Amino acid sequence: xxxxxxxxxxxxxxxxxxxxxxxxxHMGHRAMYWYKQKAKKPPELMFVYSYEKLSINESVxxxxxxxxxxxxxxxxxxxxxxxxxxxxxxxxxxxxxxxxRETQYFGPGTRLLVL
Amino acid sequence: GNSVTQMExxxxxxEEAFLTINCTYTATGYPSLFWYVQYPGExxxxxxxxxxxxxxxxxxxxxxxxxKETTSFHLEKGSVQVSDSAVYFCAxxxxxxxxxxxxxxxxxxxxx
Numbered sequence: 001x002x003x004x005x006x007x008x009x010x011x012x013x014x015x016x017x018x019x020x021x022x023x024x025x026h027m028g029h030r031a032m033y034w035y036k037q038k039a040k041k042p043p044e045l046m047f048v049y050s051y052e053k054l055s056i057n058e059s060v061x062x063x064x065x066x067x068x069x070x071x072x073x074x075x076x077x078x079x080x081x082x083x084x085x086x087x088x089x090x091x092x093x094x095x096x097x098x099x100x101r102e103t104q105y106f107g108p109g110t111r112l113l114v115l
Numbered sequence: 116g117n118s119v120t121q122m123e124x125x126x127x128x129x130e131e132a133f134l135t136i137n138c139t140y141t142a143t144g145y146p147s148l149f150w151y152v153q154y155p156g157e158x159x160x161x162x163x164x165x166x167x168x169x170x171x172x173x174x175x176x177x178x179x180x181x182x183k184e185t186t187s188f189h190l191e192k193g194s195v196q197v198s199d200s201a202v203y204f205c206a207x208x209x210x211x212x213x214x215x216x217x218x219x220x221x222x223x224x225x226x227x
Binding site for chain 2: 006040042043104109111
């Protein structure tokens with residue numbers, strides 16, 4: 001099974017709201033990723049967790065706050081977002097073994113609209 | 116540094132036509148190479164991959180061969196279907212393994 005699940009599928013929020021995106025995988029993967037994808041563009045890496053520790057933060061604004069409660073779960077907490085943050089947010093996971101050229105498996109994404 | 120250059124789109128083909136989407140890469144060491152497909156309104160699905168030179172990845176009638184001498188990983192399919200209409204992304208994973216580098220994506224529309 002190579003499934004990564006994400007909830008919710010769609011989310012509409014105001015600029016003063018707080019919401020969270022959730023991602024789950026049960027493949028035993030130890031690396032998990034958040035990407036942001038705008039229309040007609042490739043995904044842009046936001047965060048990487050490796051063995052439940054944040055290993056890469058691609059200069060993402062603090063209104064995005066990632067959390068990795070355990071090896072299967074990844075959250076993205078959202079607060080005071082701007083309309084330009086509207087996008088498809090993708091979660092991915094990979095085995096996480098260092099020194100190997102990893103395959104990433106993607107979830108279906110959460111389509112976020114900020115009003 | 117690492118990068119992927121992908122053929123500009125959009126590409127429009129008639130059903131049963133032959134498809135080629137070009138992809139070339141720049142990387143140090145020996146990366147793995149991937150093609151992902153994104154159907155409208157969905158996430159990315161792994162289509163095929165190759166992990167070393169001369170490997171051929173294949174799936175659902177699509178093929179791509181890892182050519183180190185030309186640093187290429189072109190996607191081909193002999194006879195496209197309407198259901199193949201999607202955006203295709205070429206990507207590489209470097210030898211360290213924790214970062215992906217995506218091409219810009221190529222939109223394919225297949226008309227009956």
